[in-house]
Amino acid sequence: IKCIGVLTSGGDAPGMNAAIRAVTRAAIFNGIRVKGIYKGYRGLIAGDVVEFKTDSVSNIIQRGGTILKTARCDEFKTIEGRKVAYETMTREGINALVVIGGDGSLTGANIFANEYNIPIVGLPGTIDNDLNGTDVTIGYDTALNTIMEAVDKIRDTATSHERLFFIEVMGRNCGYLALNSAIAAGAEAAIIPEISIEKDQLAELIEQGFRKSKNSSMVLVTESEVTGGALKLAERVKNEYPQYDVRVSILGHLQRGGSPSAQDRILASRMGVAAIQAFLEDQRNVMIGIRENEIDYVPFQRAIKKEREISEELLEVLRISSI
Numbered sequence: 001i002k003c004i005g006v007l008t009s010g011g012d013a014p015g016m017n018a019a020i021r022a023v024t025r026a027a028i029f030n031g032i033r034v035k036g037i038y039k040g041y042r043g044l045i046a047g048d049v050v051e052f053k054t055d056s057v058s059n060i061i062q063r064g065g066t067i068l069k070t071a072r073c074d075e076f077k078t079i080e081g082r083k084v085a086y087e088t089m090t091r092e093g094i095n096a097l098v099v100i101g102g103d104g105s106l107t108g109a110n111i112f113a114n115e116y117n118i119p120i121v122g123l124p125g126t127i128d129n130d131l132n133g134t135d136v137t138i139g140y141d142t143a144l145n146t147i148m149e150a151v152d153k154i155r156d157t158a159t160s161h162e163r164l165f166f167i168e169v170m171g172r173n174c175g176y177l178a179l180n181s182a183i184a185a186g187a188e189a190a191i192i193p194e195i196s197i198e199k200d201q202l203a204e205l206i207e208q209g210f211r212k213s214k215n216s217s218m219v220l221v222t223e224s225e226v227t228g229g230a231l232k233l234a235e236r237v238k239n240e241y242p243q244y245d246v247r248v249s250i251l252g253h254l255q256r257g258g259s260p261s262a263q264d265r266i267l268a269s270r271m272g273v274a275a276i277q278a279f280l281e282d283q284r285n286v287m288i289g290i291r292e293n294e295i296d297y298v299p300f301q302r303a304i305k306k307e308r309e310i311s312e313e314l315l316e317v318l319r320i321s322s323i
């Protein structure tokens with residue numbers, strides 16, 4: 001491999017810049033040229049490519065978002081779109097790709113890699129922590145901290161009024177953000193897709209009276225079709241239990257922003273260096289994962305399988321600590 005391309009795709013996450021920096025520097029360290037591809041797969045199709053030197057990634061480790069920009073690109077889901085993307089690679093002399101993104105981006109990477117026999121290494125860049133084969137993803141820790149701080153602030157006003165607050169957080173089909181931020185912020189419960197799919201968590205909570213003491217309650221909710229989201233849950237409570245003073249707070253995009261935490265910067269740096277190491281070891285079509293604090297190569301197929309289970313232990317911790 002003489003020249004790699006690096007891109008960020010899908011939802012952005014804090015720490016993506018730290019990953020771009022590490023990939024760039026590790027490649028150059030090993031005598032490999034680097035080209036930055038702007039706006040994800042869209043830029044690969046459009047030929048929006050710039051050669052990166054070590055100083056192209058100076059002073060970005062502390063910045064949220066991604067200097068490469070990101071995009072969603074439906075064209076890449078088509079055979080014709082991917083053909084144009086491949087032509088860009090040939091024209092630019094790019095032999096391999098590092099794709100930083102979530103489950104959708106890695107699904108696309110997997111298809112593209114198989115179609116054109118291109119070596120691709122993926123980095124899990126998403127606040128949702130919804131990829132298999134890695135304990136954590138780049139951006140997750142920062143998002144958790146952001147949510148925790150927001151919930152702390154909501155608590156101040158909630159306790160002054162004895163209210164029931166539903167706080168909606170991101171996560172798509174994955175309840176890790178909601179569950180762990182509920183634990184971190186001392187919330188009463190987390191309504192998450194993995195559990196909601198089996199039982200009516202709201203009914204259960206109401207039955208238990210939310211809390212034995214008569215204070216305010218905060219319930220973290222994953223934004224997802226399965227949970228219905230915070231607004232729908234609040235509506236149900238208002239209709240069925242008018243005695244509760246219900247409020248909703250949807251944290252939205254602020255969860256994606258901010259300067260990455262130390263954990264995320266370190267994780268992204270390790271994973272970025274590991275991506276280049278993977279190429280040197282002739283690995284391809286793997287996502288870099290981290291398990292028990294060791295770098296691991298996870299085949300794309302396994303990384304994107306929708307089978308991530310929620311931790312029973314974490315559920316138990318929340319249950320016990322919120323009585």
Ligand code: ADP
Nearest residue numbers: 010011072073076077101102103104105107108
């Ligand atoms: P994320 O990577 O954060 O999960 P998306 O699911 O929006 O975000 O996916 C990002 C991009 O990855 C999509 O806009 C598309 O370009 C590409 N992608 C997703 N799924 C596929 C697929 N099945 N085939 C090809 N490309 C895909």
